[in-house]
Amino acid sequence: MVLPTPRDASQRQREGTPRILLALTALILLTSCQSEPMREIQRSIKQVFEYKGEPSLAKGLRQYDDGNYAQATRSLQLALEQGLSKDDRVKAHKYLAFIYCADGRERMCRDEFRAALDIDPSMKLEPAEAGHPIWGPVFRSVKAGH
DSSP, rough: OOOOOOHHHHHHHHHHHHHHHHHHHHHHHHHHOOOHOOOOOOOOHHHSSSTTHHHHHHHHHHHTTTTTTTHHHHHHHHHHHHHOHHHHHHHHHHHHHHHHHHTHHHHHHHHHHHHHHHOOOOOOOHEEEHHHHHHHHHHHHHHHHH
């Protein structure tokens, strides 16, 4: 077995550099070109990196803020089904937990907090959220047992 020498590794790195520069140049050209075909390519690329559940999450958070908890629940669940980033999945589960706790459904509240903590074990509530008399103690209990 022949191990690569440091020279071999640096040579491979130099050989890969033109490819990286070419990719970066293409990216710059794609983002700066404003022809309609290029804008269509840009939209397609952007869609690949977006999560389909983001609009439903935003809607659910607005509904939550407006006090429409039944509608918010449906929108947040839909957002989770459609697909969200890690941080947004945590957020959706957290708000579902708030809704369930406020509605007296402690088991479902715990389940949602657990789901959020499964995604991000370091998850914390904001100080105002953590101090809430209903879901603050439930969150601390779930986090302690997680």
